[in-house]
Amino acid sequence: MNSWNSLDAQVQSELTPAQDSELRALWENPVLHSQGSESLAPSAQAAVGLHSGRRSIELRGGVPPLPAGASCASLTLMDSRVEAAWNESRLWLDDLYTEVGQHSSRLLVGKGGASAAAWALALTEVQRAGGWLPLHAAVVARGEKAVAITGVSGAGKSTATLRLLGLGLRVICEDRAFWHAASGEVRGLDRWLRAFDDSVDTFAPQLRAQALAQRDIKGKLLVPLTPDAGAAQLIEILALGDGNVMNNAGRVKLLWETTGYPLTRPARDAAQHGVGRLLPLLRAQTVTRQTVLGAVQELLES
Numbered sequence: 001m002n003s004w005n006s007l008d009a010q011v012q013s014e015l016t017p018a019q020d021s022e023l024r025a026l027w028e029n030p031v032l033h034s035q036g037s038e039s040l041a042p043s044a045q046a047a048v049g050l051h052s053g054r055r056s057i058e059l060r061g062g063v064p065p066l067p068a069g070a071s072c073a074s075l076t077l078m079d080s081r082v083e084a085a086w087n088e089s090r091l092w093l094d095d096l097y098t099e100v101g102q103h104s105s106r107l108l109v110g111k112g113g114a115s116a117a118a119w120a121l122a123l124t125e126v127q128r129a130g131g132w133l134p135l136h137a138a139v140v141a142r143g144e145k146a147v148a149i150t151g152v153s154g155a156g157k158s159t160a161t162l163r164l165l166g167l168g169l170r171v172i173c174e175d176r177a178f179w180h181a182a183s184g185e186v187r188g189l190d191r192w193l194r195a196f197d198d199s200v201d202t203f204a205p206q207l208r209a210q211a212l213a214q215r216d217i218k219g220k221l222l223v224p225l226t227p228d229a230g231a232a233q234l235i236e237i238l239a240l241g242d243g244n245v246m247n248n249a250g251r252v253k254l255l256w257e258t259t260g261y262p263l264t265r266p267a268r269d270a271a272q273h274g275v276g277r278l279l280p281l282l283r284a285q286t287v288t289r290q291t292v293l294g295a296v297q298e299l300l301e302s
Contacts (some may be wrong), residue, residue: 064097166204
C-alpha cells in the first residue's frame with residue numbers, strides 16, 4: 001500500500017504502481033512529490049498537511065456498484081465525455097465509483113480503469129466535501145499573502161502570471177488552486193507554469209533556461225514552479241475583464257463558474273458554504289490586461 005498526501009488528506013492507495021504514479025503526479029502536494037516527505041523538517045511537514053489526520057482518502061481496485069435510482073448525465077470535462085450518476089454521497093463515473101464524505105472518502109476503480117477526466121472529477125468532488133473549494137485561477141503570493149486571478153480562457157491569466165513570476169512574485173499555481181474555507185488558506189497542485197515561447201521571450205526571458213524539454217498539448221513551454229511554494233492566505237480575487245463593475249448576481253455567477261458545480265450532497269453543502277465565504281474576497285470591478293499587474297502588486301505590497 002502506498003501512502004501520500006493531497007492537500008490535508010492522507011491517501012492510502014492499493015492501486016497498481018502505474019495508476020498510483022499517474023494520480024500522484026497530479027494530486028500529491030507538490031513539495032512532497034518533488035522532495036519526498038522524509039526530506040522535510042517537522043515545520044514544513046505541518047505546513048503541507050503531512051500527519052494532519054484531518055481526512056483520509058482510500059483508493060483501491062474493485063467492481064463499482066451499479067447506480068439505482070440515481071441522477072444521471074453525460075458530462076464534458078477536459079475535452080472528454082464522462083457518463084455520470086450520483087445519489088446523495090455516492091458518485092459513479094464510467095468505471096469509477098466514489099463514496100464522498102467530509103472526513104473520509106473511498107474510490108473504487110474497475111478492471112476497465114478510469115479516464116483522467118473521471119479521476120479529476122471524482123477527486124475534486126472529494127476535496128470539495130473536505131472543505132477545499134477548487135478555483136480555476138492563478139495564485140501569486142508574497143510572504144503570507146496571496147491574490148488569485150481568474151477569467152475565461154484566453155483572458156490573459158497565464159500571461160499575467162508569467163509576468164508576475166518574472167517580477168519576482170511567488171506563483172503558487174497557474175490554474176489548479178484550492179481554497180480552504182475554514183482557514184482562508186490557498187494552495188496549488190500545479191507543477192509548472194505553461195506559456196508560449198513569445199510570451200516567455202517578451203515578459204520573462206530569464207525563465208526560458210528553466211523550461212522543460214517537453215511541452216504541453218498546445219505546444220506551450222513548461223516552466224517549473226518552485227516546489228515549496230506552499231500555501232498563503234488569500235486576501236482578494238481579481239477577475240480579468242474590460243474594467244466593468246459586476247453586480248452581486250454577476251459576482252456569484254462568476255464564483256460558481258470558477259469553482260465548478262458539485263454533484264453529491266457533501267460536496268454541494270461544503271461548496272455553498274465556501275462560495276458564501278469567498279464572495280467578499282471577489283473584487284466587484286474587473287481588471288484588464290493592462291491593470292492586473294499593478295493591482296496585484298499593490299495588494300501584496302500593502
